[in-house]
Amino acid sequence: MSGNPKPDRGLVKLDSDECKGCGLCVEACPPKVLHLADHLNPYGYHPAAYTGAGCTGCGICFYVCPEPGAITVFRLVEQKAEPKSEELMPAAA
Amino acid sequence: MASYTVAHGKAKCFYDHYERKADLQHQTHYCPGCGHGIVHKLIAGTIDALGIQDRTVLISPVGCSVFAYYYLDVGNIQVAHGRAPAVATAVKRSRPESIVISYQGDGDLAAIGTAEIVHAANRGENFTVIFINNAIYGMTGGQMAPTTLLGQKSTTTPFGRNVWNEGYPLKVCELLASLTGPVYIERVALGDNKQIMRAQRAVRRAIEIQTQGLGFSLVEILSPCPTIWKMNPVEAQHWVKEEMTKTFPLGVFRDRTKEAERRPAPAHAPPLAEIPRILGIANGASRRAAAAAPLNDAEPRDLRIKVAGFGGQGVLLLGQVLAEAGLDAGLEVSWLPSYGPEMRSGTSNCHVRLSARPIDSPLVSRPNVLLALNEPSLRKFLPTVEPGGWVFYNGTALAEDCHREDVQILVRPFTKMADELGETRAGNIVMLGALLESTGVLSEQHVNGALRRLVKSERWLEINRLALAAGREAARKGNGHEK
Amino acid sequence: MAKQLIKGNEAIVKGAILAGCRAFYGYPITPASEIAEAAAFYFPQAGGVFLQAESEVAAINMVYGAAAAGVRVMTGSSGPGISLMQEGISYLAGAELPCVVADIMRGGPGLGNIAPEQGDYHQVVKGGGHGNYRTLVLAPSSVQEMADLTHLAFELAEEYRNPVVVLADGYIGQMMEPVEFPAEAAAPHRLSWAVEGTAETRHNLITSILLEPDLLEAHVRALEAKYRRAEREAVRFESWRTEDAEIVLVGYGIVARVLKAVVEQARARGLAVGLLRPITLYPFPVAEVRRLCRRAAAFLVVEMSTGQLVEDVRLAVEGRRPVEFYSRTGGNVPSAEETLDFVQETADRHSQMAVPEGQLAYG
Numbered sequence: 001m002s003g004n005p006k007p008d009r010g011l012v013k014l015d016s017d018e019c020k021g022c023g024l025c026v027e028a029c030p031p032k033v034l035h036l037a038d039h040l041n042p043y044g045y046h047p048a049a050y051t052g053a054g055c056t057g058c059g060i061c062f063y064v065c066p067e068p069g070a071i072t073v074f075r076l077v078e079q080k081a082e083p084k085s086e087e088l089m090p091a092a093a
Numbered sequence: 094m095a096s097y098t099v100a101h102g103k104a105k106c107f108y109d110h111y112e113r114k115a116d117l118q119h120q121t122h123y124c125p126g127c128g129h130g131i132v133h134k135l136i137a138g139t140i141d142a143l144g145i146q147d148r149t150v151l152i153s154p155v156g157c158s159v160f161a162y163y164y165l166d167v168g169n170i171q172v173a174h175g176r177a178p179a180v181a182t183a184v185k186r187s188r189p190e191s192i193v194i195s196y197q198g199d200g201d202l203a204a205i206g207t208a209e210i211v212h213a214a215n216r217g218e219n220f221t222v223i224f225i226n227n228a229i230y231g232m233t234g235g236q237m238a239p240t241t242l243l244g245q246k247s248t249t250t251p252f253g254r255n256v257w258n259e260g261y262p263l264k265v266c267e268l269l270a271s272l273t274g275p276v277y278i279e280r281v282a283l284g285d286n287k288q289i290m291r292a293q294r295a296v297r298r299a300i301e302i303q304t305q306g307l308g309f310s311l312v313e314i315l316s317p318c319p320t321i322w323k324m325n326p327v328e329a330q331h332w333v334k335e336e337m338t339k340t341f342p343l344g345v346f347r348d349r350t351k352e353a354e355r356r357p358a359p360a361h362a363p364p365l366a367e368i369p370r371i372l373g374i375a376n377g378a379s380r381r382a383a384a385a386a387p388l389n390d391a392e393p394r395d396l397r398i399k400v401a402g403f404g405g406q407g408v409l410l411l412g413q414v415l416a417e418a419g420l421d422a423g424l425e426v427s428w429l430p431s432y433g434p435e436m437r438s439g440t441s442n443c444h445v446r447l448s449a450r451p452i453d454s455p456l457v458s459r460p461n462v463l464l465a466l467n468e469p470s471l472r473k474f475l476p477t478v479e480p481g482g483w484v485f486y487n488g489t490a491l492a493e494d495c496h497r498e499d500v501q502i503l504v505r506p507f508t509k510m511a512d513e514l515g516e517t518r519a520g521n522i523v524m525l526g527a528l529l530e531s532t533g534v535l536s537e538q539h540v541n542g543a544l545r546r547l548v549k550s551e552r553w554l555e556i557n558r559l560a561l562a563a564g565r566e567a568a569r570k571g572n573g574h575e576k
Numbered sequence: 577m578a579k580q581l582i583k584g585n586e587a588i589v590k591g592a593i594l595a596g597c598r599a600f601y602g603y604p605i606t607p608a609s610e611i612a613e614a615a616a617f618y619f620p621q622a623g624g625v626f627l628q629a630e631s632e633v634a635a636i637n638m639v640y641g642a643a644a645a646g647v648r649v650m651t652g653s654s655g656p657g658i659s660l661m662q663e664g665i666s667y668l669a670g671a672e673l674p675c676v677v678a679d680i681m682r683g684g685p686g687l688g689n690i691a692p693e694q695g696d697y698h699q700v701v702k703g704g705g706h707g708n709y710r711t712l713v714l715a716p717s718s719v720q721e722m723a724d725l726t727h728l729a730f731e732l733a734e735e736y737r738n739p740v741v742v743l744a745d746g747y748i749g750q751m752m753e754p755v756e757f758p759a760e761a762a763a764p765h766r767l768s769w770a771v772e773g774t775a776e777t778r779h780n781l782i783t784s785i786l787l788e789p790d791l792l793e794a795h796v797r798a799l800e801a802k803y804r805r806a807e808r809e810a811v812r813f814e815s816w817r818t819e820d821a822e823i824v825l826v827g828y829g830i831v832a833r834v835l836k837a838v839v840e841q842a843r844a845r846g847l848a849v850g851l852l853r854p855i856t857l858y859p860f861p862v863a864e865v866r867r868l869c870r871r872a873a874a875f876l877v878v879e880m881s882t883g884q885l886v887e888d889v890r891l892a893v894e895g896r897r898p899v900e901f902y903s904r905t906g907g908n909v910p911s912a913e914e915t916l917d918f919v920q921e922t923a924d925r926h927s928q929m930a931v932p933e934g935q936l937a938y939g
């Protein structure tokens with residue numbers, strides 16, 4: 001994946017502690033880059049996880065997710081625009 | 094290295110940690126895949142977008158969302174089952190600057206709280222209702238809701254909802270859209286991401302309408318309850334989209350945003366110093382001679398008066414004139430009416446006491462003055478009059494069996510005398526004139542003062558003046574005092 | 577200050593506005609309707625809110641909303657409407673919201689009639705709603721007290737953060753007597769716990785649900801402690817000519833007025849009779865009843881119900897003295913004459929039994 005020359009337009013971060021493993025995000029993600037992990041989170045759910053590449057930043061997973069803080073969707077910053085630093089997240093995260 | 098910025102993240106008006114929750118303070122209490130969480134996010138996103146977090150007051154219902162206040166960092170009020178619209182009404186009217194959101198389930202809003210939602214909508218209250226229709230009672234474990242689909246099984250419709258037993262699913266949007274009051278009513282669903290985006294717009298629209306002061310807005314949201322429906326979250330989402338929308342079509346049922354007028358701002362409160370005047374109790378507004386005008390010794394110190402007649406004869410007013418005049422004369426007074434339908438149709442009576450001493454009982458069971466405006470009243474109360482007392486009877490003669498030797502009885506056709514003055518209804522005041530003349534109680538000045546306060550029209554004041562004079566005259570003339 | 581001749585129901589409304597009340601939500605019912613009518617007239621002029629609700633259920637929940645928003649608020653009704661309000665009153669008590677409810681009692685049960693009765697004692701004084709709560713209950717027996725006790729009701733409601741009921745009967749509501757009002761109106765003021773829709777109050781929460789047994793128990797214990805404090809500090813009564821009384825009459829509302837006449841007449845006959853008039857029905861003047869036990873040979877409770885107040889008297893007397901009971905219902909008010917007869921009978925039966933101080937008549 002690291003071989004991809006062009007960075008993904010989007011990035012998704014899943015908080016496995018907040019996730020209830022309902023699978024709605026997995027079902028809704030158009031490029032199908034989310035899945036339910038094999039492992040269980042501390043509450044016994046299979047948390048959603050990002051495959052690591054291919055996110056378009058469409059935000060659909062965010063909208064269908066019932067948990068307020070389980071999903072954060074990021075969008076690629078066009079190099080010219082200078083976003084506020086606290087909103088920035090390195091792609092490697 | 095590519096850098097990314099947050100496009101969609103946890104709304105600021107959610108608490109970071111849900112400290113009001115006993116444990117698992119970073120998760121909601123909802124089941125996996127429950128629509129409530131999604132709707133909370135729609136509301137939170139709107140509050141952030143409109144910048145109204147400080148002004149928002151969320152009313153949580155009784156239902157699975159009873160703990161909505163765990164999550165939303167706004168003013169929170171949790172209320173009784175179904176009554177959120179009544180509570181929201183008063184919160185908004187008490188704090189017109191606040192943004193009030195009434196969050197309700199389908200059992201809450203469409204069953205137990207039907208009256209409250211209909212009337213709040215009809216009054217066009219300026220708050221927003223977010224109505225979660227999941228076709229079931231979630232919190233109590235899956236009983237039928239008014240919105241349960243025909244054929245749908247629930248713990249109280251174990252064989253499926255049957256129209257002959259439970260009737261049809263209640264369509265709240267259609268029902269409320271038949272009212273003039275509401276400004277905005279839309280039904281949306283959480284059946285897929287497109288529907289959810291549409292729901293987001295509807296929620297925002299509805300709350301914006303409130304911020305503009307336009308009036309009542311309601312968004313009904315078809316929402317999955319996977320647990321009770323016994324489906325997995327994905328199936329439940331599909332069921333919303335495929336099945337629920339057949340019974341509950343989506344769409345805007347009412348949009349009056351263009352025509353709706355801003356609800357007028359409440360009038361400014363008057364300065365505190367004005368309140369006594371407004372209540373008619375400021376010094377000077379009420380007008381008592383402070384000094385007690387002493388009764389002359391011939392007068393009874395304790396008048397226990399019973400006024401009785403039929404409704405429309407001015408029984409209560411006659412009593413009131415006596416009490417008002419007594420108060421002006423510096424006496425202790427009380428006036429106690431018979432009330433209700435009795436007063437409208439049949440007999441009417443009142444008890445009046447005028448006394449130089451504090452009055453114990455305002456009830457007069459043994460009067461020393463009886464003012465009987467008709468014969469039934471005379472028959473009823475004559476035996477109760479104390480020996481030595483006075484009786485004034487509105488008639489031409491006493492019936493054989495109505496005599497009493499130990500009281501002073503004055504019989505006069507008071508109503509007829511009033512007729513001659515051109516106003517039958519003044520018979521009570523003619524009788525009052527006779528009472529004043531015969532007993533010497535209460536000065537002319539105090540009675541006139543009382544009449545001026547109780548009788549507003551000049552015409553009636555003049556009639557009453559003549560009536561009093563006629564009554565006095567009648568009492569003076571002849572041997573009216575039958576012993 | 578000048579006096580004004582005014583109906584009891586209207587005195588409640590004027591007293592309320594003078595006490596800083598600025599919201600009224602109600603539903604008409606005889607014999608309490610003049611309260612709503614006067615409120616409709618005066619509240620808007622005073623910069624307050626008046627709203628006729630769709631039911632008493634809605635009305636009491638509007639009261640809940642206004643109270644939660646930190647406004648002094650009241651409602652008024654009669655028996656059937658109070659029954660519908662009970663759920664809301666329980667919620668108000670549970671959420672520790674102050675409010676004033678006026679109950680102008682009429683005849684019951686069911687539709688009964690509109691004449692005065694005192695049959696709501698149990699549903700009001702014992703708390704007709706669910707759960708472990710009490711309402712503080714004030715019982716005016718004159719029109720002056722309708723105004724004064726309404727004012728006091730707002731103070732107590734806020735001090736204890738609890739609903740306070742002004743419990744009167746149809747006659748006290750309907751009759752007119754001169755009233756002297758305070759010269760100045762109290763200013764509405766802010767309450768730190770209220771939810772006003774402002775930054776300062778954003779973290780406030782009004783709720784009555786406590787899912788954890790331990791938390792709910794702690795809450796209920798805190799409520800209980802409040803009620804114990806009221807029992808120590810808020811009791812009010814009038815003890816009238818009781819110092820040498822062998823027979824103590826007990827009654828409230830219009831009955832207490834009749835009983836004053838009865839005391840006069842009884843004393844004219846040489847009977848040592850006095851009157852205990854509870855002004856707070858909850859908290860009940862238990863200590864005063866016990867104090868009176870030292871001298872009295874018997875208590876005679878007179879009520880316009882088939883026996884509700886009498887239970888509290890018996891609880892307070894705890895068998896130390898006989899407690900006799902005389903009642904009229906259906907809208908009949910016991911007359912002074914008939915009550916005096918009963919007092920005479922009671923005296924004949926008990927006055928010989930006057931017991932030396934401290935000794936129990938009935939062990």
Ligand SMILES: Cc1ncc(C[n+]2csc(CCOP(=O)(O)OP(=O)(O)O)c2C)c(N)n1
Pocket residue numbers: 155156157158174197198199200201202225227229230231232233238
């Ligand atoms: C007066 C009263 N009756 C009944 C209940 C029990 N009860 C609690 S929640 C509820 C139904 C909730 O269903 P709904 O409003 O559809 O909310 P949901 O849980 O489905 O979101 C009922 C009947 C109650 N709390 N109060």
Ligand code: SF4
Pocket residue numbers: 010011012028029030031032033034054055056057058059060061062073
């Ligand atoms: S933002 Fe879109 S593409 Fe990325 S994970 Fe979520 S749904 Fe999939």
Ligand code: SF4
Pocket residue numbers: 014018019020021022023024025026047048064065066067070071126
């Ligand atoms: S939608 Fe949310 S809760 Fe459900 S699996 Fe995805 S991240 Fe987890």
Ligand code: SF4
Pocket residue numbers: 122123124126127128129157227231232317318319320321
């Ligand atoms: S029972 Fe249904 S409505 Fe309640 S939390 Fe679970 S899924 Fe949601």
Ligand SMILES: [Mg+2]
Pocket residue numbers: 156198199200225226227228229230231238
């Ligand atoms: Mg439901």
